[in-house]
Amino acid sequence: MILAAQAAAETPGFLSPSGVEIVFLLVGLVTLGAAVVTVTTRQLVHAALWLVVALGGLAVEYLLLTAEFIAWVQVLIYVGSVVVLLLFGLMLTKAPIGRSPDADSGNRPVALGVALAAAAALVWVVVDAFRTTWIDLDGAVQGSTEVTGATLFKHWVLPFEALSVLLLAALVGAIVLSRKKEQER
Amino acid sequence: MNDALDVAVRLLIVFGLFLVLPLVVGQTEHKVMAHMQGRLGPMYAGGFHGWAQLVADGVKFAQKEDVVPKDADRRVFQIAPAVALLPYLLVLLAIPIGPSEGAVGQVVDAGIFFVLAVMGVGVLGSLMAGWASANKFSLLGGLRTAAQLLAYELPMLLAAASVAMAAGTVSLPGILNAFEWWWLPWQIVGAIVFFVAGLAELQRPPFDMPVADSEIIFGAYTEYTGLRFALFLLAEYAGIVVLCGLTTVLFLGGWHGPFGADGLGWVWTLLKTAVLAFVVIWLRVTYPRLREDQLQKLAWTTLVPLALAQIALTGIVKVAIQ
Numbered sequence: 001m002i003l004a005a006q007a008a009a010e011t012p013g014f015l016s017p018s019g020v021e022i023v024f025l026l027v028g029l030v031t032l033g034a035a036v037v038t039v040t041t042r043q044l045v046h047a048a049l050w051l052v053v054a055l056g057g058l059a060v061e062y063l064l065l066t067a068e069f070i071a072w073v074q075v076l077i078y079v080g081s082v083v084v085l086l087l088f089g090l091m092l093t094k095a096p097i098g099r100s101p102d103a104d105s106g107n108r109p110v111a112l113g114v115a116l117a118a119a120a121a122l123v124w125v126v127v128d129a130f131r132t133t134w135i136d137l138d139g140a141v142q143g144s145t146e147v148t149g150a151t152l153f154k155h156w157v158l159p160f161e162a163l164s165v166l167l168l169a170a171l172v173g174a175i176v177l178s179r180k181k182e183q184e185r
Numbered sequence: 186m187n188d189a190l191d192v193a194v195r196l197l198i199v200f201g202l203f204l205v206l207p208l209v210v211g212q213t214e215h216k217v218m219a220h221m222q223g224r225l226g227p228m229y230a231g232g233f234h235g236w237a238q239l240v241a242d243g244v245k246f247a248q249k250e251d252v253v254p255k256d257a258d259r260r261v262f263q264i265a266p267a268v269a270l271l272p273y274l275l276v277l278l279a280i281p282i283g284p285s286e287g288a289v290g291q292v293v294d295a296g297i298f299f300v301l302a303v304m305g306v307g308v309l310g311s312l313m314a315g316w317a318s319a320n321k322f323s324l325l326g327g328l329r330t331a332a333q334l335l336a337y338e339l340p341m342l343l344a345a346a347s348v349a350m351a352a353g354t355v356s357l358p359g360i361l362n363a364f365e366w367w368w369l370p371w372q373i374v375g376a377i378v379f380f381v382a383g384l385a386e387l388q389r390p391p392f393d394m395p396v397a398d399s400e401i402i403f404g405a406y407t408e409y410t411g412l413r414f415a416l417f418l419l420a421e422y423a424g425i426v427v428l429c430g431l432t433t434v435l436f437l438g439g440w441h442g443p444f445g446a447d448g449l450g451w452v453w454t455l456l457k458t459a460v461l462a463f464v465v466i467w468l469r470v471t472y473p474r475l476r477e478d479q480l481q482k483l484a485w486t487t488l489v490p491l492a493l494a495q496i497a498l499t500g501i502v503k504v505a506i507q
Contacts, residue, residue: 043258044256045261045316045317046258046261049261049313051397052309068293068295069294069295069298069355070292072295072298072299072302073298073302075302075303075305075306076298076301076302076305076342079302079305079306079309080301080305080306080308081304081305081335081338082340083309083429084308084309084312084331084334084335085335087309087312087316087327088312088331088332088335089311090316090330091315091316091324091327091328091331092328097256097257097258097316097317097319126295144294144295145294145295145298145354145355145356
């Protein structure tokens with residue numbers, strides 16, 4: 001969404017931004033900042049909590065893009081479940097209060113390179129795809145649950161089903177893996 | 186200007202309800218529990234049957250020293266109560282209590298997703314408290330909270346999805362508009378699953394393993410004192426109000442009633458919510474605490490299959506009546 005914010009800033013109308021666009025940019029900056037802190041902080045649990053801020057910021061960006069349904073699903077899945085799972089895992093590892101000196105790995109430069117490459121690719125794709133697209137806030141709602149559902153099940157059924165099968169395979173795989181361990185005991 | 190005033194009035198009303206209803210539930214719990222156990226409960230504060238007991242408790246909490254343990258992670262420790270409490274205020278905004286347009290704080294298009302998503306965020310407060318307290322009992326409480334949430338979030342979502350399928354919409358007022366009386370037997374399994382999973386998410390007895398006082402003192406809230414502790418307690422009671430309100434709206438037809446649904450719709454909503462809140466208290470007095478393994482077993486081997494069966498039933502009936 002940061003990328004989308006940059007994309008929005010590069011479009012012709014950026015000299016006279018509307019209030020929504022300004023908010024969009026500001027929230028984008030906060031999200032980016034939280035994301036950077038997430039990967040640079042040395043306090044493990046703080047990283048997870050900053051991730052909450054970053055994911056919440058993304059949800060707000062979705063809201064500003066009128067994609068209400070996606071925004072709430074984002075909160076439900078990522079903030080409500082994925083982060084809870086992360087925190088659960090961190091608590092099991094005795095994550096210390098304060099800094100973890102061994103939180104850095106030697107792969108830092110490589111990770112930075114990969115992150116920058118991924119960011120560049122995403123910015124390029126998003127800018128290329130949505131160059132002159134603007135959401136008409138006064139017109140029909142474009143991101144409501146109804147519109148999202150209709151689009152998903154009319155135009156994107158095949159990818160949707162493929163994803164479902166993939167997730168089902170992962171689920172079955174997880175069950176198989178955890179059962180195997182039980183038998184070895 | 187009129188719009189701004191309208192929004193301000195709605196926010197004020199919801200905020201007022203948010204402050205009053207949890208206290209009413211809390212006082213009811215005091216009295217109902219007492220009478221079920223052959224006691225009188227609070228009798229002095231305020232004169233008439235101790236009605237001001239919780240106000241007095243609030244004053245007491247406000248006077249207490251606000252202690253942050255030395256080894257705690259100060260910032261996280263201090264904002265945890267707010268993270269636990271605020272989501273319930275947001276959820277209350279989206280619950281419709283009457284049939285008219287004006288009887289809901291804010292109409293949210295994807296209402297079910299909104300309320301369930303935001304309710305899930307509240308649990309982060311307990312996790313933050315559990316970790317940041319630098320106390321092993323708190324940490325254990327946090328762990329149990331997380332495990333419980335992970336187990337019970339799924340059946341809750343599935344049960345809510347069943348109602349959304351039945352109504353063909355995910356907006357809460359939309360669901361109420363589509364409601365017919367025969368949904369009650371049709372969705373009863375989903376309703377029970379939703380209510381039980383919600384209780385577990387609130388960590389109410391018999392699902393209060395995360396705060397089991399005989400084992401881990403008070404779980405994630407062990408180190409809290411004064412106002413911050415009061416906020417956690419308030420979050421629990423606000424959670425009861427929200428859960429009962431949601432169950433009413435999703436499964437019991439909200440403002441629909443045998444008569445007078447036009448003018449007295451909000452009375453029906455409040456009445457059903459109150460009855461459910463009484464059931465919550467009743468369960469606390471009646472059932473012993475479930476052990477951690479029993480908790481997990483109940484969620485994964487009973488509630489999830491039941492919720493899936495309810496979804497299948499909803500789908501079949503839905504196709505049959507079309």
